[in-house]
Amino acid sequence: MSDAKAEPLADPVRQLVAEAWTFRRQVELDAELRFTRLAGQLAQLGAPEALVSLAGRAAEDERRHAGMCELLARAYGRVDMPPAPLAAEEVAPAGMALRERVLYEVVAACCITETESTAVLTTLLVPEGAPRVRAVLRDILRDEVAHSRLGWAWLSHEHGAGTVSFLSRHVPSMLEGTASPRLFAPGAPEEESPALLKHGVLPHTRKRETFVRALRDVVFPGLERFGVDTAPARAWVERRSAAGA
Ligand SMILES: [Fe+2]
Ligand SMILES: [Fe+2]
Numbered sequence: 001m002s003d004a005k006a007e008p009l010a011d012p013v014r015q016l017v018a019e020a021w022t023f024r025r026q027v028e029l030d031a032e033l034r035f036t037r038l039a040g041q042l043a044q045l046g047a048p049e050a051l052v053s054l055a056g057r058a059a060e061d062e063r064r065h066a067g068m069c070e071l072l073a074r075a076y077g078r079v080d081m082p083p084a085p086l087a088a089e090e091v092a093p094a095g096m097a098l099r100e101r102v103l104y105e106v107v108a109a110c111c112i113t114e115t116e117s118t119a120v121l122t123t124l125l126v127p128e129g130a131p132r133v134r135a136v137l138r139d140i141l142r143d144e145v146a147h148s149r150l151g152w153a154w155l156s157h158e159h160g161a162g163t164v165s166f167l168s169r170h171v172p173s174m175l176e177g178t179a180s181p182r183l184f185a186p187g188a189p190e191e192e193s194p195a196l197l198k199h200g201v202l203p204h205t206r207k208r209e210t211f212v213r214a215l216r217d218v219v220f221p222g223l224e225r226f227g228v229d230t231a232p233a234r235a236w237v238e239r240r241s242a243a244g245a
Helices: 002-006 011-044 049-075 098-124 131-161 165-178 194-199 204-225 231-244
Strands: none
Touching: 011 049, 011 098, 011 131, 011 194, 049 131, 098 131, 098 165, 098 204, 131 204, 165 204, 165 231, 204 231
8 A cells, every 4th residue: 555655664563553454344344233233123113214224324334344444454464354253242231121222232332332433533533644544534434423323313212212221330331342451451562653643543542541531521421411320330430540550
């Protein structure tokens, strides 16, 4: 890729970039399967047609994102792609009724994960970024904003239909599922390299700061608007931050 070659990257950094885009491809493929399932479940629950088709479109978007991530991963030297996931793991605890299970998954996948993704992509869109990387980031960002809105729209719908306060005690597990296990631990020196930023990867400390800021500025206030108490989630952030420091 001309952008990647224009400025030679130290090998460990290039490898991290290739790994990050490969990992994103897997996440996008997983999201495609999840949105496909959610579109069917939302229809089953009698969701407004606009939301069902938004979920269907989201699945298509994710497949396209996966393709763009794969191209970038290869441009940075990745040769073999891991096998595509066959099914998206159910995130809600076993035994929940369909309506609660879908709300749980939509909040985890859209209100939390897609909002986090939007924050990361926005932070990554630095003017000095490689042009091809910026084009992909912009394209993905536009869609992820819509995917996040789908979550808030369904939460609002369900809030109008009854109580959604049961979510409160589950938000820490949702966060646990979204944050990488190493997010709050110190990163290796190459993971802190400022060179990563131009190639679409946040240095480790930036990644953690972006994650926590998006929770405090967007996700928590959003949940509170619908009467979801965020005290357990805020305590989770404090606990994980203290443990990682
Ligand atoms: Fe995506
Ligand atoms: Fe998405």
